[in-house]
Amino acid sequence: MEFDNTLEVSLPPDEAWRVLLDIRRIAACIPGAELTEVVDERTYKGKVSVRIGPVAMSLVGRARLEEVDHANRRARVKAQGADPKGRGSTDSVIDFRLEPAGNGTRVLIHTDVKLAGSIAQYGRGSGMIQSVASQLIARFGEALKTQIAESSSRPATAANAVPPPAKPASGLALIARALWDSIVRVFRRQQRR
């Protein structure tokens, strides 16, 4: 399953690029995400808690920054996650790139999700993922904006941000999205109609 999302931030591309590569800041902006371990500067472990209707689960996994193209401001993240209760796992690739948009920056996110395990075997397709995904991205974008606004009022922050790191952000969000999708499929098929 592949899909695209965009969000806009009020920083110029150079700064936005730096912020987006700052995993701690990014992780804090993802709804339901928790960064549990920094393995190395490109690999992170984390957990995303998601809920759709009565189905609530945490996906535990890792995200790795596979490619970083500073010149073109593109990056590729690979993320893997699994439900500790054995409901399934996901393996995903997220490509993101930045481009100027007015005074700010547009972040283009392309995600490709693969699902495995019991959560993946029901039905196919759903009507909701796209909507849930864009909501997730929107919430992420808002949290990021708030964060940026707060940090720009405290000029020192950019300097003490941890070195280059990664961006499991959309990686983790991605896992959540994949999960949502699979759950929704089950609902579609099994449920009331």
Place this chain on the structure above:
Amino acid sequence: MKPARFEYHAPKTVESAVALLAEVAPREGRVLAGGQSLVPAMALRLAMPGHLVDINGVAGLDRVRVEARELVIDACVRHAAFHRQVVGGPLGALLSHVVRHIAHYPIRIRGTFCGSLAHADPASEWCLVAATLGARMTARSVRGTRVLTAADFFQGPMATALAADELLAEARLPLLPADARFGFHEFSRRAGDFAVAMSLATFRIGNGVMTGVRLGIGGVEGSPRRIGAAEAMLEGQRPSSTVLRAAADQVARTVEPLDDARYAAGYRRDLARVLARRALESAAA
């Protein structure tokens, strides 16, 4: 499959139900009403609530009544209750028309009106009714009672404003005027399937023109909603086929449809146009 282990609670009063809910909400406590969505998800072990608070035995949660020009539907009122007209006038007729589109009869016997709202599936007929008619939802918890409008209540696919410790105690639908007309149409591949798109229209006709126009679309976006831009094109106009078509076109321009492998956004948009037109035509007929 069998559900994962959970603790079952069967309170007898609303007070004890919300007290229990407050206690178990942090440990994945869920309300069990009709169970037509929750239980299958549990059987598949997708949903693994730690606690179920079964409200079926709670006294006085199974009534449908009229209070202050509103139809009040309690938490345990089943879909099937609406097969007969629960209230005179167009609202009762509307509900008994719409209910036949919900799943299949055995499901309608168990599933509840309020449960459907709380579950907030984008393709839920009752959610469309609630959004279009401007229902108000009463949420109760140990922290008190609050009333939510449909616009605030529905927050996306399977997402509502209800907190984990809140019980949707009742839904309140405003009665329709005696001369109100309505039309409802939905499309699904097989009878009883989730609808891909649906539309509900209601208005009055006085001196040949439409007033009090409400036009809702469900299944197309993450939550059902009224399409104000199309309503504005109808208000005060004669229900000619040109006017109705123009409004349906406006619907198609306004919606931001869900997009997935089975039903592309463009297809849903086309369905929204056609179903809105049919709903309007049925109401005008």
